[in-house]
Amino acid sequence: MNQEFDRGLHEECGVFGVFGVNDAKDLTYYGLHSLQHRGQEGTGIVTVDDKGKMHRVKGLGLVTEVFNNENLKTLPGKMAIGHVRYATAGGGGIENVQPFLFHHNTGDFALAHNGNIVNSNELRQFLENQGSIFQSTSDSEILAHLIKKDWLNQSRIQVITEALNKIEGAFAFLIMTYNRIYCCRDKYGLRPLSIGVLNGGYVVSSETCAFEVIGAKFLRDVKPGEIVVIDEDGLHSYDYSHYKHHKMCAMEYIYFSRPDSDIEGTNVHAFRKESGKLLYEEAPVDADIVIGVPDSSLSAAMGYSEVSHIPYEMGLIKNKYVGRTFIQPSQELREKGVRMKLSAVSSIVRGKRVVLIDDSIVRGTTSKRIIALLRDVGAKEVHVRISSPQMTNPCFYGVDTSTYEELISAHHNVEEVRKIIGADSLAFLSTAALYKAAKRNELCLACFTGKYPTQLYSSIEQANKDEK
């Protein structure tokens, strides 16, 4: 990954599934490709053939690097689940690339997970004491072991219900057996999971943008605390928990999800544009042009421009073809001005008072570099407006937001951050504006407020204390 403009904010994963549609592997390939922004370190697909046998291809790298015509041919069947991974919990390595595949004398099953289990240490200890042997260091495997323990003695839905009730944290799980896909979402509603219909079958995805690509129609979201079972007879809904909240991760709206995705009824681009409008209402500034940091801040910049009547300009251009394997410029070349990922357009910026809209400040290093870029090409003033509140706490729900140590706003007030990044003025959006833009009254805002929706458990609480 190009580190020059890496803001230190990463989603961990995306999941995708197909039930009852020919060439499920091809649809899963395209689905995963449109979820690639959620994880670039590894990917995999498992299919079930008409004899109930499971087939898997997985590897480290992008969807286009791991899959090809040859290996996709080894994935027959009308059912599939797939996964894209960004590795933090459990680290990298092929053994942690999902879907996981488990063999059991009552039938194999595959599992894919987006999110993070906060009581993973406790559960892993419990399972190892009972004789479970883990194949990976990923916490996603815990659910599989909880399921395996009782797979023989009880109905599958009962086993999955009991297992999910032992798990605390953020998750969207897809579990595939030879004839069913179980779609499970955490009771807090932290991670998204949506169902679509296609050619008489079903598709499931972390984001609805994947439906558009394959021509599927959105049907509904999996609800918090719900298991939707897909089989030959259609969809069946079960509640694994009666405790239900809709605390969707606010960063899904602000940064992670693609603008063409809808999250629980609100389009991501529309949310961002509205947050840009509210940002102007909360923090107006007199300037000549509005510039958004590509790509995730462009919608908010449009909103800010629309209400302020300050023209929106493409003052920063992203080179989309800087891949993970691109040879990075040496320090010497960098100092000479070789910048690979973002360029400021001098003919647009020179002599102007700029409002720079960005969606977040994590460590502050990215903002500092972008402001320096704009000043280098002659910006007269740079006023930074952030379309989210100050990020003061780490995330424990599957988003790598850095530690307390690294979060600039955990240690500095707005004026101090302004000085460090070198802006003429700086303002952040309020939490109230986020609710308004998302048109909802529940969200997870823990990385801004420190109010975590779940209990955090021993290991995380200890890490918290150590870092503070």
Ligand code: SF4
């Ligand atoms: S803590 Fe922040 S990044 Fe993590 S789930 Fe909550 S809102 Fe999302």
